[in-house]
Amino acid sequence: MGDLFRALINAVSIVAIPLLLILFLGYGILKKVRVYEVFVEGAKEGFTTAVRIIPYLVAMLCAIGIFRASGALELLTAVLAPATNLIGMPSETLPMALMRPLSGSGSLGIMTELMKVHGPDSFIGILASTMYGSSETTFYVLAVYFGSVQIKNTRHAVPAGLIADLFGMLGAVFICRILFGV
């Protein structure tokens, strides 16, 4: 059942893009849209949007880079470890949970390292990879999406995004403990 689902989704994600392209453009021709001209017109915005993001991304990534390089994560892990032990979350996976919203490459590195040390099928390995799949890099998404429309006052986006991350991590711990718990 799980394998069938996986095979199906894999197949869909392989054909999705070619299918979408032909569907969208074909439907456009059918509706007498001058597809080439309209495509180029829309594509023009690609450059300006990408360039518009740069200052937001520089601000965000620099701060995250400084935080990562300083060793603050180790300190935070030591401080928070007693609390996470209470909910049955191994403190080895705490850096993963803390890094996930900040940096995609950073959390990927931590996940790989945890699997190398503890094995991918250990509880820690499974939990770390579940955590990786349970959330997106919140601060990156925030910087890129808000940056593209020059939003500076993000209102409740950061607290709401962090609450989402918190519940994603708690959900990962909860389900992994139930299914693979020790």
Add this chain to the structure above:
Amino acid sequence: MLNYIWISLIAIGILVAAGNDVRDEVQNTYRNGVPIEATVSIQKSPTSLRQSWEGDLVMSADAYNSFYGIKAAKSEIHQPIIVNVAPSGESTVSLPLGSASPDLWKEMSKAATNKDKLVGSVLSMTLAADQQSARLQIVIEPIRFMKFKAVTQAALDYASTAVTIALGLIGIMALWLGVMKVAEEAGLLRIVTRMLTPVTKRLFPDVPTDHPAIGAMIMNIAANMLGLSNAATPLGLKAMEELNKLNPKVGTATNAMVTFLCINTGGLILIPATAIAVRASSGSANPGIIIGTSIFGAGCATVAGVVAARILQRLPRYRKDLEPEVRKEASNG
């Protein structure tokens, strides 16, 4: 809020870096100025030891661990060494670091004069009777401000990474924005939009049900769920642009934008391909076992994010941000 988080990341980073550097200095973590004693087996036998020669520095794990006061080394350390004998008698050594070198030395080299080796000076050198090895007393160059150097490097590196990422988006952005424009002109977006109106009406009550923003958001969420992150970002940015057209106050996030972002940061994805790939490459017996747990975790994150957004948007301090500016007031994010 973002203002505070942003400055906290930087301030905490710099303070912790300073703290770590002070601690390293007080504890002398890198044993600056302390001579290390080791046996070097001479590999390329020199014509005379008054020139430079190469050897293999051998140190037992215990000797290494007790010298640095750590437990990192598990087996005997073998480290290539080059000894440069100067005519005046002031000999220097350099330790070119490779994958077999001790981790601490590799770490130290990040703050050293040369990134790929450590240099030092020789205090004394005693040749063994068989001329095959020598007993060396060396002092490795002082390593200081390790974290400060790392922080500086990170700030510069990440600034250029940001530009690389943004520029890398140009092509893929152009492709998808072009396709979306065609879909919009052909009326295809409106069809997609209408199909999911019952859901989107509840999620985004402020957005008219047939607005192009809805179509773009649906496409973005669908692409995300399929793991097509290349297509998802341009579609998401298109959605933000459309949402911004409904924005009464330029530069301030609307409720719909925050809800949309929370769905995105929840990261609901049917196949967490990256995690599965890493599991497979680290030799997992069942790499795909995390599909179900990931969907559950991401589901929790998405639901919690949307609910949190809906509750928080009612708070007076966030409602006030959206009101048209009556008088000049400092905005806080």
